[in-house]
Amino acid sequence: MKKLFGLTFLIFGLIGFTAQAQDEAAEEITDEEIAKFAAMEDSVMAFYEQKNVELVSMIKDNEVIDGAGRYNEIKAAWDDEAKLAEIEITDDEKAAYEEILEFMGSLSTEVRELKIGLIKNDDVLGIATYNKVNKAMKANPEVKEKVDSLMAELKEKRTPDEDESASDNG
Structure with a gap:
């Protein structure tokens, strides 16, 4: 009987260990x-x-408000009728x-809708991958650093360098 109990304990222990190993393997994040994940975040950004x-542009080029200065004046007074009257808002x-x-x-x-759509789209990212990478970023600074680095590279690729564009025009 003791052998059966020991064998049962050993089997359950191995099952538990196997399940834990599978969980850890499932949490490994691939490049x-x-x-x-970085591409999805960059698309949203x-x-x-x-x-x-x-x-x-809507603020600066607004013909009615006449630029950012007036916009800021209206914004500062917006919730106060007395101030709005004081700045003579039309x-x-x-x-x-x-x-x-x-x-x-x-x-x-x-x-928000764009990001949710990209996350839900399995061809772009997928919910499981989003959750997995997001969780790993919180738990592991190296993963966060990789994502941030990739996002910086992607941003650099889509944002032409000011010096290059100035020299191209000259």
């Missing part, structure tokens, strides 16, 4: 998974940067500012 350029300026606020509000939603 391909890191590259996919590129989209955000493009939308941010649109927002800045109905057209209110409408233009509200349009900018609406664009800003939709921006975070668009970015």
Whole structure:
């Protein structure tokens, strides 16, 4: 009976050890998974940067608000009717500012929806890979460093160097 108990204990111990080894093996992150994760994050960042350029242009080039200075003045007074009266805001300026606020509000939603779509798309990344790499980044600084490094490389590739573009024009 003692031999049976010992054998059972040994078998369950091996099963537990095998399961643990499989969990650890499953948590290993491949370079391909890191590259996919970095590419997804870079795509989201590129989209955000493009939308941010649109927002800045929307503020600077706004004919009603007449530039960033007036925009900042309206922004500072926005929640205070007395201040809005003091800066003599027009109905057209209110409408233009509200349009900018609406664009800003939709921006975070668009970015979030894009990221979720890319994460859910198995051809781009996939939820399991996202969760696996994200968890590994939190647990292992080396994985985070790899992802950050790849993201920096990807950003550099899509953002032409200012010096090169200036010399190309000259």
